[in-house]
């Protein structure tokens with residue numbers, strides 16, 4: 001059985017990047033969305049990613065990014081994937097992948113089984129699907145809100161792309177989430193924070209320990 005992949009998302013300081021690496025995270029996420037308390041500019045992202053070894057994924061999290069924004073981030077040379085959290089349709093996802101040559105993860109907001117099925121439209125366009133909780137209409141952010149969806153919706157789903165689970169995961173529920181869904185990758189943000197946008201070294205360590213034991 002292969003090891004569970006762990007993505008710690010919304011990192012914005014060198015000490016929490018270091019903690020995530022030491023704790024065994026396989027992927028680090030950097031949010032580039034000015035409305036987010038986790039937003040990092042391209043230069044900061046480059047500096048944060050600089051000490052990260054090549055076997056650890058470095059993922060930029062974006063919402064309906066323009067090509068100009070993508071060009072700025074791509075120019076950092078720091079990224080192994082782009083995670084799209086907006087209303088990007090499959091054609092836009094495919095165009096981004098082709099233009100920037102960086103693997104694309106599409107976040108799919110989930111509330112019902114139909115949302116899971118909607119991921120199929122991204123086969124051939126995205127490289128990876130991240131199932132995340134659907135945030136309420138008018139919410140400030142499309143992710144990073146600590147909301148979870150009904151994990152049993154993933155039972156028996158036939159998924160045509162590699163995928164991961166996100167939304168409301170934390171130290172106390174990650175094992176249950178993996179047991180129910182069989183997720184090969186788990187992604188956490190607010191579950192390892194002491195306040196919005198403030199990552200906790202202790203919580204990152206505890207989450208990675210709990211996930212590694214799955």
Ligand SMILES: O=C(O)c1ccccc1NCC(=O)[C@H](O)[C@H](O)COP(=O)(O)O
Nearest residue numbers: 009036143144145146167168188189190
């Ligand atoms: O985290 C943000 O601030 C954010 C802003 C805009 C788009 C996406 C964002 N986060 C996406 C993530 O990858 C989170 O890790 C994911 O939604 C899970 O968050 P949480 O429920 O807080 O663990």
